Amino acid sequence: MSKNEILKNSITAVQERVEAVQQPAAEEAKHLRGIAEETADLVCAFRDERNWKQFHNPKDLAVSISLEAAELLEVFQWSGEDLKCEGKLDKIREELADVANYCILMADACGISLDEIIRAKVKRNGEKYPVEKAYGKKDKYTELK
Ligand SMILES: [Mg+2]
Numbered sequence: 207m208s209k210n211e212i213l214k215n216s217i218t219a220v221q222e223r224v225e226a227v228q229q230p231a232a233e234e235a236k237h238l239r240g241i242a243e244e245t246a247d248l249v250c251a252f253r254d255e256r257n258w259k260q261f262h263n264p265k266d267l268a269v270s271i272s273l274e275a276a277e278l279l280e281v282f283q284w285s286g287e288d289l290k291c292e293g294k295l296d297k298i299r300e301e302l303a304d305v306a307n308y309c310i311l312m313a314d315a316c317g318i319s320l321d322e323i324i325r326a327k328v329k330r331n332g333e334k335y336p337v338e339k340a341y342g343k344k345d346k347y348t349e350l351k
Pocket of ligand 1: 274277300301304
């Protein structure tokens with residue numbers, strides 16, 4: 207198979223995935239359906255059992271997401287050339303879960319569907335980074351030729 211055929215097959219596969227992802231959302235879908243419903247419910251129940259929803263305004267949740275993302279970044283602080291997860295997975299799991307939990311709570315506070323915004327973002331990114339221009343490149347979309 208030639209390089210052009212491989213590239214064409216890759217583009218077709220990506221286009222099929224994008225089309226599959228762009229299916230219209232069902233009217234009855236809940237706004238947190240991107241995460242397993244039981245998981246989102248668990249996160250919200252944890253908050254509600256402690257009467258913490260009163261503190262969960264969008265600004266403070268955005269601050270919390272950023273702080274937890276910084277804790278995730280801290281896992282790699284001073285790691286030099288060590289870019290692997292080995293030996294760090296427990297801490298990565300913990301901090302990634304903190305980020306994800308706050309993302310769920312932020313989505314809930316704002317009535318946003320994580321599933322919908324992620325799909326929309328992937329679609330927009332696909333337009334900014336078409337496979338034929340971005341394949342194997344790390345350039346910003348404004349620099350792609
Ligand atoms: Mg944390």
